Amino acid sequence: MKFSVNWLGDFAELPPGVDDLAELLTLAGTEIENIEKRGANFDKVVVAQIKASAQHPNADRLSVCQVDDGSGQPRQIVCGAKNYKVGDKVPLALPGAVLVGDLKIKPSNLRGVESQGMLCSPSELGLSEDSDGLLILSPEAKIGEPIASLFPEDTILDVEITPNRGDLLSHFGLAREIAALIGAATPSSRMVTDVDQPARGRAGSITISAPNACPFYSARRIENIKVGPSPDWVRARLESVGLRSINNIVDITNFVMLEIGQPLHAFDADKLTGAINVRMAKVGEKFLALDGKTYSLGEQDLVIADDARAVGIAGVMGGEDTGVTDSTKTLLLESAFFDPASVRRTARRLNLPSDASYRFERRVDPGMVLAASNRTAELMREIAGANPAAEIATSGALPASPPDVSLRYELCNEVIGISLPKERIEKILQAFGLEKASGNSAESSWRIPSHRFDLQRDVDLIEEVVRVFGIENIPGRDRSRFTPESEADRGHDFESRLRARLAGRGLAEVRTSKLISRQAAEFENAIELRNPLNEDHAALRRSFDLSLLDVLARNVLGGAQRVAIFEVGRVFIPPEGREERHLGILLWGNSAPTAHWHSDNRILDYFDLKGVIESVIPSAFFKRVERPDLVLAVEIWRDDERIGFAGQIVSERTKTIGPTHPVLFAELNVDSVAQLGSGQIFREIEKFPPITRDIAMIVPENLSHEKILSTIVGANEPLLASVELFDVFGGKQEQNFGAGKKSMAYALTYRDKTRTLTNEEITVVHAKIRERLQRELGVELRE
Amino acid sequence: MPHELEQLHDAALAEVAAAADEQTLEAARVRYLGRAGSISAWAERMKSLSKDEKPVVGKLLNEARTAVTAAIAAAAENLRAVKEARELANIDISLPGTASELGSLHPLTQMLDRSISIFRRMGFALAEGPDVETEWHCFDALNTAPDHPARNEQDTFYLPDGRLLRTHTSTVQIRTMEKAPPPIRVIAPGAAYRRDEVDATHSAQFHQIEGLYVDEKVSIGDLKGTLEFFLHELFGADTQVRFRPHYFPFTEPSFEIDVKSKALKGGEKWLEMCGCGMVHPAVFEQVNSARGDDAYDPEKWSGFAFGLGMDRLAMILFGIPDLRYFAANDLRFLRQFA
Known part of the structure; x- marks a missing residue:
């Protein structure tokens, strides 16, 4: 609400400066949002009466007025306003006047007609924002009188009144508050009544x-x-x-x-x-x-x-x-x-x-x-x-006055944190118009004035004491304590590690709105809001894919060559809106953000996505499935639990985005992964050297790595420590394999914890594994 | 006169020493130590030597082979080092380094993490609650009157089943007290929602850190000390912090906190940071009625609560002019915080 400082001054003695007043109120909880000087304190602006008005000969929108400015000499003014009639009294700015916005008034010639000044609107005099027409003064205004005497200088405060203080929504009410805050006498309502x-x-x-x-x-x-x-x-x-x-x-x-x-x-x-x-x-x-x-x-x-x-x-x-x-x-x-x-x-x-x-x-x-x-x-x-x-x-009948409120002085001091004498507390309450109904040295009961219905219990009175005493006079205290870790702490720390690892893999974290568009909601059958604000924020996301696709589209538009992003956050599962914490990952475009003389650059593919997932869930395994939204789809499993899915989004959904690189997307339920990763236990570092032997083979194109690996591992050779696939090339480039064939090469590492191995024994073991591959899978071993 | 083998030994060493490149050195190796090399040839000749000569020549042969082998190895290493040095001397060290794909954490995440770590140093544990809430947790329990404007459909998002999207994280105060008796010292980072049109400073979804401290004889001084410490840690020790009385239904007295610091953008003005206050006894009474006990007896327990707007804090701390950058997720924006 806007307040006139002059008007407030009718009821209470105010602090000397407007800034002091603003600070007093602000620090007592009534915030001053704006301070504006008002008033027509202009030289050479006087009351004038319009004696005659005629159409401007050369301009449809202008009139030519003859006015009386009290000097005895008639004056001619060209005017654009239409809201006056002959006989009205209006403000006249004479040549030499300087108005709002540093507008200097000079005699001028408007389309061939002389104008010796200007008739003013309220906004030109800084009286209000109204610029629609002339300010029409009352018939009693004296011709020739300076306008400043009609509109004295004033300051307008824009004041934020909190909803509990309806009693401050008037000049008398705010003046009463000011008087209480500075400890002056309460202004009497009799002044106005x-x-x-x-x-x-x-x-x-x-x-x-x-x-x-x-x-x-x-x-x-x-x-x-x-x-x-x-x-x-x-x-x-x-x-x-x-x-x-x-x-x-x-x-x-x-x-x-x-x-x-x-x-x-x-x-x-x-x-x-x-x-x-x-x-x-x-x-x-x-x-x-x-x-x-x-x-x-x-x-x-x-x-x-x-x-x-x-x-x-x-x-x-x-x-x-x-x-x-x-x-x-x-x-x-x-x-x-x-x-x-x-x-x-x-x-x-x-x-x-x-x-x-x-x-x-x-x-x-x-x-x-x-x-x-x-x-x-x-x-x-x-x-x-x-x-x-x-x-x-x-x-x-008018509502009864609010009931009395009692206050224990000790409670007051406990809440404030320092000890105030009883007399000080009482003086403050009395300044707000409260009357002590009864009391002893420990507590007292207070009669609440009719305008302070917000004062209902002891803490409300304590607030009044604090407002006047000044919170700046209460010293801050250290109240830190030992606190054990909570479930939420563990969840947060897990999430932080997850984020750090993904950022370490070169992904940028995004945070999209949990409110999605109605169109998106229909697509994923999400829970719609009863009262959405607009079509863009109409439902609660149940998945990340649309949001991350949206981020992708915007970044491609912005010229990105590589988009590798992730988001961790809540999604809402219909119908009841169960909240799950999910991880969404999206990869698109080049493996490097820009072409670089020293780095290879290629297009990100499914294996880049899989590598990212494996970096956060090393024990994940993948099962191929069919999904209508993915052209390549896998489920992500850990132990016996399906924790998410990954794959390449069908081009139908991504074709509007731009260059036709694969869009790779994965979404995982992080809640079910959160138990992972803690509790690492030391394992002895190997002391004896390993022996590594390779196996290269030509296999049918449809024979999976998983099958070959399980055949190797299935040999149950105790000395075999690890198997790495280090090369795959397909039949297309290598015509010599024959159609439908590919070449795969593995490095097998043998090791014993207690001794150095001999070449001879490894040759025997390695030969067994080679033989097993040949026998079980019919692969063609290469030398 | 030296033995012929000694002459050969010296000649070989001289030739190795003179070798200026790898090919010459390899030629020398083949000439002396190769299968048909002249030193190797002496091993054949040993067979035909007399019993007296054999030990003498054998010794010389061994010496020659060892010395020449070592000389060749040393010369090879020397040539390699010279070659390497020559190559490295010529590289253009101004070429750009290998590109690495730096990832990044969202500025709001960084803001939250920074804030959380400060409160953890003060002994606050984390707490959480759902985004989709009951009207009771969001309003009734927080002493908000049944006809309070905040409950209106114009300000709050409702679900078809009558639940709502929490308008503040203060709901976690209630969730926490329902579950555990006092004392309580928690912070709850999370999202909240208001039906605001999106512009440079408003968003339908925003992020807060809620705090709740309940114990015996908790005072405004404790509230002040806690939040002053937080703001000084965040913005620097010379930041001015001002508490201003305000109104919230669920705290009494209530305050807003402003800070002023030359280090901040707009630092000549007081910037509003936080709403806070002493937990209203009516909130404890509501919690008691939900718990069905008197665990939060307002005569015995008191506390303070606060809510910090993370979006606004991040805007001020990082000098971000428009809230909409956060949700747009432009990589050119996100990378600035890598």
């Missing part, structure tokens, strides 16, 4: 049919009003905090709301039929609001109704039919207390936030409901020449 108290009566003219949603309602007839423009001081105040002046009646209700926080509504009494009834709307009841739109109401919406129809949505917006117009003669002025939750529901459901609903939602001060009515009536008498009724009709 010390007017003739009307008698309360004629309750029968108001019915409250929904007492839960409307505990209290008051209405007051104000007769003989003259609708017209507001005096400049009212307009200046409203416009300074961003409200537009409408007419004196609307302006006064807004003024009182900004002054003391109570929203009011004025009905044209002559347009009401019968008595006021505050009731829930009927299902489907139609309502034409002041904004010109028709709303369809429901039985959860509270309305103000007369005998014929709803005339207002309670606390939200009045009706078009019963609003104040230029011809209104008699008002019915509403001041009420509506249930915050009820107003909030309706305002939100209708998407109709208003200054009134904003305050009712945050709970208005019951102590101000009637005072606001009085203050408004008084201003109407003063400004609009009106004649308020001597009595005010009321129905229902």
Whole structure:
């Protein structure tokens, strides 16, 4: 909310500088978001009256005005605005004036017509953002008077009021807070409400049919009003905090709301039929609001109704039919207390936030409901020449003051962390208007003022003490402790090792949104949100493939030659949304990021992907399967558990991405892998040298490495320590193998833990294995 | 007069010493030590020698063979070293080094890891909870009124079954206290979601570290000390830290923390970092009712809680101007943090 510093100064003595005030409030929990200097403190800008206006001879959009600037000499001004009529008083910038934005005013010639100055809009004078037309001054403004005397200099604070502090949503309320914070006397609400108290009566003219949603309602007839423009001081105040002046009646209700926080509504009494009834709307009841739109109401919406129809949505917006117009003669002025939750529901459901609903939602001060009515009536008498009724009709009862709250001084000191004397604590609470109801040396009970409904228990009072005492005066303390490792710690550390290893393999970690597009959700049958924000964030991912493909596409577009990425994170498995931690890997393009004189570069393939997986799960094994989304598909198994899948994505899904390299993708459930990897145990390093012998063979193309390996290992030779496949070449290049054949070469390493082996014994063992390969697989051994 | 074999010995050594390249050296080896070499020939001739001559010539032959073999080996090594030195002297050391495929960790991961390690040094363990939550864990248990605006469909993502995507990681406070009695010292890194339109500073999904400390007689001083230490560790000891009273339903008193440091981008201004406060007794009461016991008696236990926005922290620490870089995952961006 915007506050005028001048206006605040009407109620409380303020710190000397605006920056001091801003700091005081900010450090007490009411943050100042912006500070803006306002006011028309310009030299050579005066009140002028438009005496005549004629169409510019050479420009359709311009007019030529003759104005009286009080000097006795007529003055000619060319003007582009249309919102004035002859006789209006407007601000005139004379040659030599310098306006907002360093705009220097000089005599000029506009399309052949001389202009000796400029007529000003509110924005040109820095009074508001309004630049639609001239600022029309009130008829009382004195011609020739400096504009600065009408719009004194002011500072506007943009203040963030937290939702628990509805009592700060008025100038009086914020001034009361400032006074409490600096320990000054509480400003009296009588300053604004010390007017003739009307008698309360004629309750029968108001019915409250929904007492839960409307505990209290008051209405007051104000007769003989003259609708017209507001005096400049009212307009200046409203416009300074961003409200537009409408007419004196609307302006006064807004003024009182900004002054003391109570929203009011004025009905044209002559347009009401019968008595006021505050009731829930009927299902489907139609309502034409002041904004010109028709709303369809429901039985959860509270309305103000007369005998014929709803005339207002309670606390939200009045009706078009019963609003104040230029011809209104008699008002019915509403001041009420509506249930915050009820107003909030309706305002939100209708998407109709208003200054009134904003305050009712945050709970208005019951102590101000009637005072606001009085203050408004008084201003109407003063400004609009009106004649308020001597009595005010009321129905229902204002909510009781908040219950007393008790506070133990020791608890206060424990929470703050230092010891404050009892007197200090009490003085602070009293500054906020709390009264001590009872107490002893250990604790006391406090009466809470009607505007502080947020003070409900001891910790709320302690917060008030801290705000005034200043948290900067509380020293920070070291409260570190020994803490054992948790399950989540182990999970995190595993994940960190996983990430580090994959980054070590040259992969870049990505983090994609867990919210995926509706299109993607349909593809993978993911859980859709009930209320997505847009089509791009409509469901919860159940897999990484679409997200990583998306990252691939974007990077290819950005010119990447190599995309090697992974992501670790949660996915959501339908139907119940079970959360699993998955690892996704995607490889595409060149093995090296750029061509390099000293490195080979080739296109990444399935074996690169498999190597990455094996680097994080050494015991993984792979089974070929069929999947519609993969042209080459394998399942990844560990022991008896299937932990994921890998393969090459069908080109149908990747063809839009760009160059037609294979797109390799794997996804694994990391939760089931997380138990791996810890608990390494030392194994003695071999002390005796190994003997290595190779076996090269020509085999049918469809004979798998796995089969050959298991045949070698199946020989169960105790001296055989390891087998490495070191060469494979296929029949295509090597015509001499014959069609459908390939050559494979293995290095077999023999070793004994306790002695040096002899060539002779290894020759015997190696020959057995060669023979076994020949016998079992029919391979053709090469020398 | 020296024996003929001695002359041969000397000649061979001289020839080896004179060999200027590998071919000449190899020719010398073949000439003297090869199968038909002149030193090897003496082994044949031994057979025909007299009994007296045999030991003398045998000794000379051995000496010659050993010495020449050693000389050839030394000469070969010398030639190899000279050749290697010559080759290395000519390489262009300005050629680029072999490319290595450096991987990288996402800046948010790095930010989280850095933060976690600081809290671990203070004795916090990790905790976690689900992203998909019940309304009770996200709002009711955290003292948020049934009609609080945050619960609205305009601000919170709901699933068709009525559950929601947690709007803050504070849900893990409740999950942790449901499972374990006090004392509690945990941090919970994780994702949270709000129905915000995506722009330079807003995202529908963001990342937080939640903290919860519950013990006997925990004070605002403890909260302050803990978070001041964290921020000083993260941003440097000369960083100014300011606590500002604020409002959250689940803490009372509540604070926001601002920091100011010349080392940071925008360092002349206070930058908002963190929301925190003393755990509201109503939260303990809710937890007790869910547990069905009085483990978190607000008369006995107190605590503090905090939530740090990791995306914002990473933006400030790394000078990243737009939140959208994090989710775009452009490799040109990610590599900057390798």
